[in-house]
């Protein structure tokens with residue numbers, strides 16, 4: 001697992017500080033640049049406005065171009081943007097209005113607004129970066145989020161965003177904002193768990209969620225938005241997956257991709273693991289029918305977070321390596337596997353005792 | 363191709379057409395091009411995501427990298443008024459720009475009393491204040507003869523290095539926590 005935080009010596013700051021670490025000359029400069037002035041084992045020293053910023057990190061760790069956020073009184077810096085990674089995600093809020101049975105990040109009550117810091121970070125991102133926006137539910141802070149996306153779109157037309165949202169909070173008047181941001185700039189990752197409204201509402205713990213989602217998916221389609229539909233495969237919706245495939249193919253064929261996702265064993269997903277996790281390495285039938293149906297209707301399908309050997313050979317083409325680098329691990333048995341480079345592996349918090357039975361090297 | 367073919371069922375989802383409408387041939391409708399910002403135009407937009415999906419499987423895969431945020435969070439910053447010996451927030455503008463919001467724009471939870479954090483001065487100003495203190499102290503002790511301008515230039519760096527050497531600190535020519543301690547500028 002890659003560290004998303006780095007130990008830092010205390011700085012005399014009273015508000016969050018966003019810095020870009022510069023170890024080499026860069027073509028563009030910013031007032032937020034901190035320049036490397038010294039190195040010792042396990043520690044690098046940068047200068048920012050005459051102050052020393054000392055970062056403790058292993059010597060091999062590439063930090064050039066990384067964007068850090070340092071909070072007052074905190075001995076660690078958050079790596080908001082890792083220049084060498086494809087998996088940078090900004091956590092907008094920990095609040096949420098749904099309570100999904102397998103939520104990997106159970107909601108918290110309070111919110112801290114870091115949009116000003118995120119806006120600086122986005123401006124400092126490497127060119128062409130693809131930045132994830134996540135929560136909690138980012139659209140709970142819709143006005144600030146849209147402001148952030150719109151200003152980033154102007155400042156950095158090369159950036160693209162992937163926004164994970166339950167899409168409950170969209171209104172007709174948001175159309176203008178979406179237009180300003182540019183429909184080509186954002187991919188909306190939106191969860192849908194069943195085509196049966198009752199079952200979907202039950203899984204997300206909110207009455208009326210399905211109907212609202214249905215309405216807002218239609219809205220996003222009218223806005224010309226790109227949508228990645230996300231369905232976590234669970235015991236709860238296992239038998240209903242073919243129905244859902246039908247629904248997606250017939251009612252939501254405008255989606256860019258329909259992602260079927262394996263469970264993350266963290267948060268509520270861990271608490272409810274026993275009655276939620278579906279071992280798809282021993283039984284794949286419902287997924288087969290669902291995928292067959294969707295593919296036949298021309299819907300792009302992908303399996304996220306499925307170890308390659310847990311998927312029948314014919315369906316492995318749908319299972320890209322998707323687990324973010326900073327939360328990925330491989331098992332002991334994977335050492336002998338010839339498909340390791342193509343395989344997404346496992347979440348850092350996956351436990352093999354309660355996991356897939358059919359894991360074996362390919 | 364796919365997008366055109368399925369445009370009509372999508373309208374169904376949007377509640378535009380009666381249930382029977384998927385029997386209607388979509389061809390003529392989707393080709394219509396006169397209203398530039400119409401839904402039809404939008405459906406023709408070259409979304410990079412769907413384009414990538416159609417270009418090849420592998421290029422699509424790299425775009426569809428899975429994201430979720432579990433494991434990440436930013437702990438609440440503590441507002442620490444006492445971090446320097448001369449809190450001087452009054453000279454700084456209360457711009458209202460940098461307020462941490464304790465409540466969301468569309469509140470789902472009631473605001474918690476006492477959670478609202480204070481308006482904070484910009485870092486640069488804060489840093490400049492500290493630099494002024496450092497330069498003053500360095501002049502007082504005879505290491506610095508330049509102007510006290512709140513900026514660390516070459517002269518300040520030399521002064522800092524000399525002072526660090528004299529105090530047996532790590533010589534960096536920058537303001538380190540040790541320098542602040544030694545000059546009595548950090549008071550916690």
Ligand code: SF4
Nearest residue numbers: 307308309334337343
């Ligand atoms: S053995 Fe490990 S690396 Fe190989 S396919 Fe299975 S999970 Fe992936």
